[in-house]
Amino acid sequence: xxxxxxxKIGLPLAIxxxxxxxxxxxRGEDFRRIAREPRPVAVGLLGHYLLLPSLGFxxxxxxxxxxxxxxxxxxxxxxxxxxCPSGSSSNALTYLARxxxxxxxxxxxxxxxxxxxxxxxxxxxxxxxxxxxxxxxxLPFAQTVLxxxxxxxxxxxxGMAVRRYAAAFALRIEPWVSRFxxxxxxxxxxxxxxxxxxxxxxxxxxxGPAALAMGAAAIGGGFALARASRLGLRxxxxxxxxxxxxxxxxxxxxxxxxxxxxxxxxPAAIYGLLMxxxxxxxxxxxxxxxxxxxxx
Numbered sequence: 001x002x003x004x005x006x007x008k009i010g011l012p013l014a015i016x017x018x019x020x021x022x023x024x025x026x027r028g029e030d031f032r033r034i035a036r037e038p039r040p041v042a043v044g045l046l047g048h049y050l051l052l053p054s055l056g057f058x059x060x061x062x063x064x065x066x067x068x069x070x071x072x073x074x075x076x077x078x079x080x081x082x083x084c085p086s087g088s089s090s091n092a093l094t095y096l097a098r099x100x101x102x103x104x105x106x107x108x109x110x111x112x113x114x115x116x117x118x119x120x121x122x123x124x125x126x127x128x129x130x131x132x133x134x135x136x137x138x139l140p141f142a143q144t145v146l147x148x149x150x151x152x153x154x155x156x157x158x159g160m161a162v163r164r165y166a167a168a169f170a171l172r173i174e175p176w177v178s179r180f181x182x183x184x185x186x187x188x189x190x191x192x193x194x195x196x197x198x199x200x201x202x203x204x205x206x207x208g209p210a211a212l213a214m215g216a217a218a219i220g221g222g223f224a225l226a227r228a229s230r231l232g233l234r235x236x237x238x239x240x241x242x243x244x245x246x247x248x249x250x251x252x253x254x255x256x257x258x259x260x261x262x263x264x265x266x267p268a269a270i271y272g273l274l275m276x277x278x279x280x281x282x283x284x285x286x287x288x289x290x291x292x293x294x295x296x
Contacts, residue, residue: 012253014184016155017177018088019112023159024174025105040100040239043229044107047222047243048086049114053122055221056082057129059214063207063267064130070263072130074207077267078214079126080251080259083118085111087272090245093279097286099238107242109156116149119254151250200269207270215275219244219282233293237286245279248272 060075068074086108094104163170222243226236251268255261 012151012257014249016151017180017184019151019155020159021174021177022088022091022105022109022112023156023161024163024170024177026109026156026160027163039229040103040226040231040235041106041110043226043231043235044103044222044239044242045110045114047225047239048107048111049118051221051225052082052218052243052246053079053118055214055217056122057126059210060126060130063210066206068206070266073261073263074203074267075130076123076126076261077251077255077264078210078271080119080123080255080264081214081246081248081268081271083115083122084247084251084254084268085115085118086242087245087247087249089276090241090279093245093283094238094241097237097241097283098234098290099241099286100234101238103235103238104242107238111242112156112247113153115250116153123254123259151253200266203266204270207267208274211267211271211274212277215244215271216278218246219278223282233289237282237290240282241279244282245275246271248275 056079060078063078064071064075086104088108091101091104091108095101159170219240221240223236223240225243226239231239248268248271252265252272255265255268
């Protein structure tokens with residue numbers, strides 16, 4: 001995957017705007033709710049930071065054993081995807097699936113904040129676990145923290161500050177900020193698919209099945225974990241979406257800007273496209289299940 005202005009400037013800008021839009025929807029009360037109802041959040045975080053990394057390393061191990069020219073870098077790329085926070089589109093998909101949107105937003109924000117630890121720790125572990133050219137790649141911890149602070153934390157805090165001190169203005173512009181950010185992100189993804197079509201086409205056959213299986217296992221496993229923890233149907237749907245729908249855009253940015261490895265960015269690009277297949281299936285099944293439960 002070649003470096004370009006779309007990847008170096010466009011994607012980080014889109015992520016920052018999306019994070020600011022999330023901040024516009026948040027209040028201090030949203031975080032106080034965690035103290036009152038901690039179990040759904042705890043189960044969601046358990047799925048995101050125990051189940052998902054386990055799936056990421058399992059997928060990475062299988063990819064590394066394939067023996068392709070970039071197999072080891074691709075393996076690190078799948079772990080990087082698992083280390084990143086939930087994608088902002090998980091909130092929209094949760095809404096479509098009739099899940100708990102408030103819980104989805106809370107998990108998205110917390111996972112974004114925990115990214116400061118999850119990305120450096122899990123990626124460093126992956127770099128140590130897999131040999132070859134991946135061993136020459138180093139993740140600068142301090143630079144990673146500062147990069148993520150500028151990309152994720154600062155925009156969320158700015159959005160929350162606007163909501164706190166200009167609530168009417170925040171509520172008025174939030175839908176437009178969200179639409180603009182999602183539209184920009186979709187345009188960027190389409191443009192990247194066009195400009196990087198050679199690399200994506202070459203790697204889709206090799207990495208597509210692994211990415212699709214990982215996404216389906218993450219969504220299904222998150223749902224199963226939530227139901228085993230005796231969460232309600234809508235909360236379980238939410239946990240499944242939050243575990244499986246990842247911020248692959250952030251993974252691409254980290255791979256290109258901090259790891260300086262286009263090969264590590266390829267799994268994130270493919271996962272970011274294919275994760276919507278099981279996600280939309282889950283949304284369709286979720287709507288039907290919630291409708292049946294309401295009718296009963």
